[in-house]
Amino acid sequence: MQPFHGLGMGLGQLSRLSKAKTRSISAENGTGEKGKAGMATEGTGKEAARDLGLGWKVSPSIRIPAGSTFTLADIRESGAIQHIWMTCFPAAWRSMILRMYWDGEEQPSVEAPVGDFFCNGWCERSNVNSLPVAVNPAGGMNCYWEMPFRKSATITMENRSDKEQVLYFQIDYTLTEVPDDAAYFHARWRRSNPLPYKDVHTLLDGVRGHGHYVGTYLAWQSNNNGWFGEGEIKFYMDGDTDFPTICGTGTEDYFGGAWNWEQPKGEYGTYSTPFLGMHQVVKPDGLYRSQQRFGMYRWHVMDPIRFEEELRVTIQALGWRSEGRYLPLQDDIASTAYWYQAEPHVPWEPLPSKDELEVI
Incomplete structure (x- = not known):
């Protein structure tokens, strides 16, 4: 049976056309809406962009206060997460808790310290060169696990440290039908x-x-x-x-x-x-x-x-x-x-x- 090409696509599937829609959530587009990226007027880059104005890297990252949880993504359609990139300071990799919820569930399906999730559990970066997980200099954490959902996907990050943490992130996903056996x-x-x-x-x-x-x-x-x-x-x-x-x-x-x-x-x-x-x-x-x-x-x-x-x-x-x-x-x-x-x-x-x- 051929893989459903609206979700993950191996090299042998890349030439196939699809009705799936590509979207991405980051601090520059918190909802992933079409045509709504790069519109931020407030953010961690506002001061640096003060001479350039709207559209010039005003919000490249978020600040998560100590003891709080930030919702990184809240998607209300059918599709699949295809790639996640993020980076934060290594000292916080055991105290930043990544969670993922599918289709409105109350209990998370993913719950792990962010460093451990990306194969870096010792709060000291080590490069990883694998297919589903890649960690690159100097702390870019990437995940390619396919994560389908039929109604919704919610991704959060809890900061259990005693300091505010700055997180850069991008969540790339597709909006498409999900087969019954996914x-x-x-x-x-x-x-x-x-x-x-x-x-x-x-x-x-x-x-x-x-x-x-x-x-x-x-x-x-x-x-x-x-x-x-x-x-x-x-x-x-x-x-x-x-x-x-x-x-x-x-x-x-x-x-x-x-x-x-x-x-x-x-x-x-x-x-x-x-x-x-x-x-x-x-x-x-x-x-x-x-x-x-x-x-x-x-x-x-x-x-x-x-x-x-x-x-x-x-x-x-x-x-x-x-x-x-x-x-x-x-x-x-x-x-x-x-x-x-x-x-x-x-x-x-x-x-x-x-x-x-x-x-x-």
Whole structure:
């Protein structure tokens, strides 16, 4: 079956004509209306444009006061988000909370700190060169996940920091019919800090409905010396109880690497590819930065993990102890899981407090 070309278009679809309408929301056009961009008379660029007047970059960004939530987009038609670009100061990447709501739902389908959503969970930029997510110098965060909606789409940003934050953003979308079999995009953030001894980190639990899992991002802090990545990722689906249907062979294996990413010898080798990467290593500095930190992603674009009724995803944290035995680790693990499913989804527990979100 050919993809519906009113939504996402691969290279093989670009020549096909469509009745879909292209729109874009930014601080210069907060509604995305046709012919209404660049008309702002107030904004963060007003002073710089004082000699030039209307149409000269008067409102390139927004200010979000501390403790408040700003609605970035409120679309009341049928279509799909196709591209999101945004940037804000890295220090706020764990305290700026991105949420997305489809078709008037009360509970968000996407809820994650903005840095983690864009595979930068440590509040320090690391470039990402993948198909659905790209992060470029010096902090341009891009997302190409297709996000269809049938009645409405609402995107918000909450500022949980104690300072006003400036956000630059652009949300590109199409207005078009959505086919019956198009599922809704979801993303959820969770953290174990520290992971209890002999426990597993749970990326997803309680997912109900028909869908497919499409991606994993982990921000992982190792709290022990030695190798941390012997643990297996496991996917429990559609009635699995004690044992999963899918079980990985090791952490670095799941993210497409091997042999503890040692390249060259004695060092971790970073990489960023279209569907998987271990793109970030934050090294100790001999003083206050005492722990080693990692960022890694795995996109199931070519190999989505499909479920019909339910899904649970976990990962072990394992290192080595004496006599060739595994050591269950108590690391700081933050995950963002990405998936598509039919609505409604099961409501989630609220995100933890600002202190529990903080990179420490």
